[in-house]
Amino acid sequence: MAQFDVHVNPSDTAAQGIPFVVVVQTDLLDALATRMSIPLASIEFSEKSPDKLCPMVMINGLARRALAHYAAPLPTRSLRQRVGHLAPQAGLLIAAMDVVVSGL
Numbered sequence: 001m002a003q004f005d006v007h008v009n010p011s012d013t014a015a016q017g018i019p020f021v022v023v024v025q026t027d028l029l030d031a032l033a034t035r036m037s038i039p040l041a042s043i044e045f046s047e048k049s050p051d052k053l054c055p056m057v058m059i060n061g062l063a064r065r066a067l068a069h070y071a072a073p074l075p076t077r078s079l080r081q082r083v084g085h086l087a088p089q090a091g092l093l094i095a096a097m098d099v100v101v102s103g104l
Contacts, residue, residue: 004087010078034073040064055092068096
């Protein structure tokens with residue numbers, strides 16, 4: 001599993017509004033049993049989210065909001081179904097994490 005891979009949300013209870021997660025953890029930490037991930041919410045679920053904190057990303061033609069303020073480690077074994085890759089949009093995700101960490 002690589003940084004910026006998109007996976008189906010392993011949480012059955014949250015998957016309706018947040019169908020995907022994107023791994024933002026560097027590949028240098030592959031030995032860890034978890035991956036820091038950002039939830040990718042459906043637009044209807046996240047309409048009023050601030051753009052810099054919650055950028056819009058495209059996954060296989062579908063617009064989703066990256067909810068950086070809800071980033072959390074997920075067990076690697078729970079991230080089974082890969083559905084895309086967001087490396088071309090990495091700048092947006094990194095900038096969103098910068099907002100969470102530094103407020104910039």
